[in-house]
Amino acid sequence: EIDELQDIRLSLLQKLKADQQNKNTTRVGAKLTKLWNRKKTDMERKIELIRKTRDREIRKLSTLHGRGGRAGLVQSLRAARGAGSAITAAQDPNSDLYAPRAMHGYQGRRRHGEIIYDPSLLAIEDHEALVQPPAWLDQCGQNLAKSCSGHYLPRDERQLCERETKWSEQFLENLHNDLKKARLGAAGNATGPLRVLKPRRLVEPPRPSTPEVESVPDYDESSHQAALVLQKILRGRAVQNLMFEGRTRAAELTEELKTTHGLQKEDKAHIAEEETKARDYRAVHSEAEQKEEAITALVEELCGGAVSAALDFLEKELRRLKEERRQHAFILIARKYLLLTYAFLVENERGRDREEGWKKGD
Numbered sequence: 001e002i003d004e005l006q007d008i009r010l011s012l013l014q015k016l017k018a019d020q021q022n023k024n025t026t027r028v029g030a031k032l033t034k035l036w037n038r039k040k041t042d043m044e045r046k047i048e049l050i051r052k053t054r055d056r057e058i059r060k061l062s063t064l065h066g067r068g069g070r071a072g073l074v075q076s077l078r079a080a081r082g083a084g085s086a087i088t089a090a091q092d093p094n095s096d097l098y099a100p101r102a103m104h105g106y107q108g109r110r111r112h113g114e115i116i117y118d119p120s121l122l123a124i125e126d127h128e129a130l131v132q133p134p135a136w137l138d139q140c141g142q143n144l145a146k147s148c149s150g151h152y153l154p155r156d157e158r159q160l161c162e163r164e165t166k167w168s169e170q171f172l173e174n175l176h177n178d179l180k181k182a183r184l185g186a187a188g189n190a191t192g193p194l195r196v197l198k199p200r201r202l203v204e205p206p207r208p209s210t211p212e213v214e215s216v217p218d219y220d221e222s223s224h225q226a227a228l229v230l231q232k233i234l235r236g237r238a239v240q241n242l243m244f245e246g247r248t249r250a251a252e253l254t255e256e257l258k259t260t261h262g263l264q265k266e267d268k269a270h271i272a273e274e275e276t277k278a279r280d281y282r283a284v285h286s287e288a289e290q291k292e293e294a295i296t297a298l299v300e301e302l303c304g305g306a307v308s309a310a311l312d313f314l315e316k317e318l319r320r321l322k323e324e325r326r327q328h329a330f331i332l333i334a335r336k337y338l339l340l341t342y343a344f345l346v347e348n349e350r351g352r353d354r355e356e357g358w359k360k361g362d
Contacts, residue, residue, distance in 0.1 A: 009298055
C-alpha cells in the first residue's frame with residue numbers, strides 16, 4: 001500500500017509539473033504572439049507610410065517635369081499669383097488672368113493696382129494752397145503743453161498737481177520754516193500748520209483704590225498655616241508610598257534588565273549564538289513540519305479518495321440489493337396472487353362439474 005501511495009504521489013507530482021510547464025509555455029507563446037503582432041502592425045504602418053510618401057514624391061516630380069522643370073514651376077506660380085507676363089497669364093487656362101474669365105468684370109485681387117483719376121479735377125484744385133506749409137507748423141514747439149498736432153501732452157506722474165493735493169510748494173516751504181522755528185524755541189510765534197502738529201494729550205484714568213478685606217486673628221492664621229503644612233506632608237508621604245510600592249512591584253523586572261544589559265561581550269556572543277542556533281532549529285523544524293504536513297495532506301487526500309470511492313460503491317451496492325429485494329417481493333406477491341386466482345378458478349371448475357354430475361344423476 002505504501003508503494004502504491006508513493007507511485008500515486010509521484011504520478012500526481014509529474015502531472016502537476018507537466019501542467020505548470022505547459023502553462024508557462026502557453027504564457028510565453030502568447031506573449032511572443034502579441035509582440036509579433038505588434039511589431040508586424042508597426043512594420044506594415046511604416047511600409048504604408050513609405051509607399052504613400054513615394055507616390056507623393058513621384059506625383060510631384062511628374063508635375064514638375066510636365067511643367068518644364070523648376071523654371072516652369074516658378075513661372076506657373078508667379079502667373080497664379082498675378083505676377084509675370086500678362087499675355088502668358090491670359091493664355092494659361094490655370095491662371096486667374098485667363099481671357100474667358102478676365103473679360104467679364106475685374107479681378108478683386110488686382111484692384112489695388114488700378115489707379116482711377118479724373119483729369120477734369122485738376123482745374124478745380126488750388127495748387128498755391130497745397131504748396132503753402134500747414135498752419136500748425138508755425139505753432140509747433142511754442143507751447144510745451146501741446147504737441148505739434150494740437151493735442152495735450154501726457155502729464156508727468158512725478159510732478160504734483162495743485163488741483164489734486166494741498167501740499168503745494170508754498171505750503172511745504174511754510175511748514176519747513178515753522179518746524180525750524182519750533183525746534184529753535186520760537187513755536188509761539190508760528191502760525192498756520194503748527195496747530196496741526198500739536199502733541200496729543202492722553203487722559204490717564206485715575207488708579208482705583210485697593211480693596212480691603214477683613215482681618216483674621218493671629219491664632220486662626222497660625223492654625224490655618226499649620227493645617228496646610230500637615231496636608232503637604234501627608235500628600236508627600238502618600239506619593240512616596242506609591243513610588244515605593246511601584247518600585248517593589250517592578251523589582252524583578254529591574255533586576256532582569258540589570259542582568260540583561262550588564263552582560264559581558266563573551267556572554268552576549270554566547271547568547272547571540274544560542275539565539276542563532278534556536279532560530280536555525282526553528283527554521284529547519286518548520287520546514288520539516290511543512291514537508292510532513294504536505295505529505296500527510298497528500299496521503300489523507302488519497303485515503304479520503306479511496307474511502308469515498310469505497311463508500312460510494314457500498315452505497316450503490318446497497319441500493320441495488322434493496323431494489324432486487326423489492327422486485328423479488330413484488331414477484332412473490334404476484335405469484336401468490338396468480339396461484340390464488342388459479343386455485344379459485346380450479347375450485348369453480350370442480351364445483352361446476354359436481355353440479356353437472358348431480359344434474360345428470362337426477
